[in-house]
Amino acid sequence: MSLKKIEDLNRILTELKIGSILIKRKRNGEKYSRRFYLDEHEDFISYYQSEKIFAQSHYIREIDEIRTGFHTLTFGELLKQQIVHSDDEKLAFSIFYNNYRDELHLMTNDEQTRYKWVLGLQYLIDLHTTKGQGHIIHDTNWILSHLRFGDKDKSNTITKPECQQLLADSLNIELPEDVFEKLFQETDKNGEGILTPDEFINFFHVLARRIDLYEIMQKYVKNANEQTIETICMNINELLYFLRTVQNQNIITYTSKQFNEDFTVQPITMYKQVQELINKFEPNIELQEKGLLSLDGFRNLLLFEDFSLMKPWCSRRPYHDMTRPLNDYYINASHNTYLFDSQVSGDSNPEAYNRALRSGCRVVEMDCYDGDDGQPIVTHKFTFVKPCSFESIIRYIEPNLFKASPYPVILSIENHCSIIQQKEIARILKQILGSKIDIIK
CATH class of the missing domain: 2.30.29.30 (Pleckstrin-homology domain (PH domain)/Phosphotyrosine-binding domain (PTB))
Known part of the structure; x- marks a missing residue:
């Protein structure tokens, strides 16, 4: 930019x-x-x-x-x-x-x-x-946004009950009571049961510490028993050994900054390559200059998509043969797509389709019935679900059909309509979708 x-x-x-x-x-x-x-x-x-x-x-x-x-x-x-x-x-x-x-x-x-x-x-x-997970963990503004979200009385602090509720509701973290108490007391410097913004940031960093990664680092770091979770670091030699021998890791070099399709895959063999990784993932500038990678840097490195368990050149785009007949593939599909609520109540809603389409779904279902005004409707018949006009659904999902994926969208129409309103369905599809429809003659 x-x-x-x-x-x-x-x-x-x-x-x-x-x-x-x-x-x-x-x-x-x-x-x-x-x-x-x-x-x-x-x-x-x-x-x-x-x-x-x-x-x-x-x-x-x-x-x-x-x-x-x-x-x-x-x-x-x-x-x-x-x-x-x-x-x-x-x-x-x-x-x-x-x-x-x-x-x-x-x-x-x-x-x-x-x-x-x-x-x-x-x-x-x-x-x-x-924002990647590694960036978010060190983003003070992002961390404090959660404090403000959990601070119900707008005191710019967070109480122990508010903090516990925030972890469960917003961060999807449920800690055992004794573990939460220990972490809270460790960061509550005044012992008043309230965390200030600085204390909450410290609480979050303590919470986000990866003991499992600390134990991995201990296996490959010299004098590991003398280094705590706060001080442990890998030097260039240790990191090179870990990446080359333990991980069998390659690195991806892009030939173009604009197109991720143009890249080469190279083994990690040189100190220069390792130093570049340290410079990229180690948040502490002093450690970067010394060629050291802390626990935070180690976590950032392993969270980066190039170090994913799946080969990055497979996970970022389709690597299969995409020229086969449609029935050769597993297809991301949905059932009763129009429902936001339960199977028996709520509204039929175009936005339920948009939610599915933007998450990558390629098959959406429409249960179509005759409408009282001569226009077909979509609803869950014999329930309390309120209907929506078929035309509204097609009109409002049309802009989102191919935003998440370029591959075909299948409209699975469960047809309960009369011949007259079936013709209306055909007219609506042709009028709104036009050339997007694949009509088999």
């Missing part, structure tokens, strides 16, 4: 932190003007409901998609009722979060404001997505 583009993005993020008036739209036609803003730490967006109250925060890490225009059920209904007009589409965007289960539909007063919000939020989403 060029320096100018970085400066432009930083300027946009600064403007988003100041905030701007956006209009929340509801499917029933209600609308609310609110000043939305980006949190100063760039963790979430929220808005002021009144001078003293701000509404629920929407965390960047929970956003699934930013979608511009009227390509949602809510805006589609507002357009149908002529509450909004087609000319307004360039002002509209929607935010999907919580695994596509929740939606926020917004309109701006001008195109430039929408451009800034969409570009700024998408940049933050991409930034969060591309």
